[in-house]
Amino acid sequence: xxxxxxxxxxxxxxxxxxxxxxxxxxxxxxxxxxxxxxxxxxxxxxxxxxxxxxxxxxxxxxxxxxxxxxxxxxxxxxxxxxxxxxxxxxxxxxxxxxxxxxxxxxxxxxxxxxx
Numbered sequence: 001x002x003x004x005x006x007x008x009x010x011x012x013x014x015x016x017x018x019x020x021x022x023x024x025x026x027x028x029x030x031x032x033x034x035x036x037x038x039x040x041x042x043x044x045x046x047x048x049x050x051x052x053x054x055x056x057x058x059x060x061x062x063x064x065x066x067x068x069x070x071x072x073x074x075x076x077x078x079x080x081x082x083x084x085x086x087x088x089x090x091x092x093x094x095x096x097x098x099x100x101x102x103x104x105x106x107x108x109x110x111x112x113x114x115x
Contacts, residue, residue: 002026002104004095009109012085016113020080022095022106030099034078036069038091038111045094051078063089085113 008020024031033052039045049069050058057069066085071078078095090113095106 001101002028002031002097002099004097004104004106006093006095006106006109009093009111011112011114013115014086014113016085017081017083018085018111019082020093020095020109020111022078022080024076024078024097027099027101028076030101031097032100033098034069034071035096035098036078036080037094037096038089039094039108040088040091043091048093049080082111085111087113089113 003025005023006020008018010018012018033050035050036048037045038048048060048063049067051069051071059067066083068081090111092108092110094108097104
């Protein structure tokens with residue numbers, strides 16, 4: 001199994017920045033991709049960004065150019081750096097890993113963009 005703990009959420013003004021972290025533990029050698037998703041109140045959970053074990057990255061059109069996904073293998077942590085935040089970025093952000101043994105989710109971290 002893989003355990004995931006997200007952190008870094010909070011309240012930020014429009015145009016501001018935040019960096020989310022997703023720390024993994026357990027069977028981390030089985031991970032072959034990490035995703036960030038987000039879910040706004042009353043809406044479905046949407047995919048935001050992906051980083052593969054080969055460091056290939058992909059982004060949803062809504063965040064392309066503003067968000068950057070990266071990782072620190074020494075810390076078993078994946079980051080989501082978010083810039084130029086907008087009120088519509090307000091959501092609970094979830095980390096997800098895809099492993100050879102299945103898919104695992106973190107508990108989520110709240111991001112609120114408001115003046």
